[in-house]
Structures are given as C-alpha cells and as structure tokens.
Amino acid sequence: MTTGYPKPALKLISAGPLRITAGFKVPTIIPSPPTHLQWLRSKKPSGKAFSVGLAYILYIFFGSIGVHKLYMGKTLWGVIYLLLGVLGWITIFAGGITLLAEDAGSAAGLGSFGIICLIILGILLLIDLLTIPRQIRKQYEKTEIEIINKLLENN
Numbered sequence: 001m002t003t004g005y006p007k008p009a010l011k012l013i014s015a016g017p018l019r020i021t022a023g024f025k026v027p028t029i030i031p032s033p034p035t036h037l038q039w040l041r042s043k044k045p046s047g048k049a050f051s052v053g054l055a056y057i058l059y060i061f062f063g064s065i066g067v068h069k070l071y072m073g074k075t076l077w078g079v080i081y082l083l084l085g086v087l088g089w090i091t092i093f094a095g096g097i098t099l100l101a102e103d104a105g106s107a108a109g110l111g112s113f114g115i116i117c118l119i120i121l122g123i124l125l126l127i128d129l130l131t132i133p134r135q136i137r138k139q140y141e142k143t144e145i146e147i148i149n150k151l152l153e154n155n
Contacts, residue, residue: 050136063125088117
C-alpha cells in the first residue's frame, strides 16, 4: 500500500557541528546542540580558575612559607616550603642564641642546617619565579580534564 507522498531523498546526515536534513526538495541546515567538549571550552571551570597575578602576589609576600603553592593546589609542595622556611629560620635563630651562650660547636651545626634549608628553599623559589604561569596553566588543564571525565561519566 503506497501513499501519494513522495519519499524524501535524505533523512539525516550528520556533518560535525551541523545537522543537515533534507526535506522533499529544499535542504535545511539546523545547528546541532554543542557537544560537551565544545561547551566546556566555551566556559571556564567555575571556582577552579587560578590567577597568575594573585599567585605572584602570594609568592612575593608569603613565598617562603609556601602559600602560593597551596593556592595553586599543590598541598605537598606547600608543606615542604613551609617546613624548609620555618626550620631554616628557627635553626639560624637558635644557632645565634647558642653562639651567644658561648657554645660555638652547637651554634655552627644549627646555623649550617638552617642555611642549608634556606638555600634549598631559595632555589625552589627561584624556580617558581620563572615557572608560575606554566604551573597555573597545567593546573587549569588538569581541572579541565577532571571536568570532562565527570561529564563523560554522567552520560
């Protein structure tokens, strides 16, 4: 049993971000809904964006205690910076007090340990001075990948 209606030439053709449908004679182009990846690239991850300027401000004022690393989401490195800074300054201070108490052997040991801690911290801070923008970009990409994975898991 046939009807008097002609069959359409094409039903649905997918061409990337556009859906092309062809009716009886005039093809129509309808934009398809954006994919999850297109939507994600058009948005910044809310609450997860990091500022290079703020990271440098934290670096300048609180770099020796690792606050800029904590801000960038690198908790372990933030704790390492904190330990190096605190141990370095405390042992230098304790070495100075011990030197005043006339015990040069202990003062030299404490002072040397403190100086070594602060030299290591200084090298790490110099590296950070040059690489903060790259570190923030990597953290942003990591956050973006986590969001993509969450979106893919929901589907």
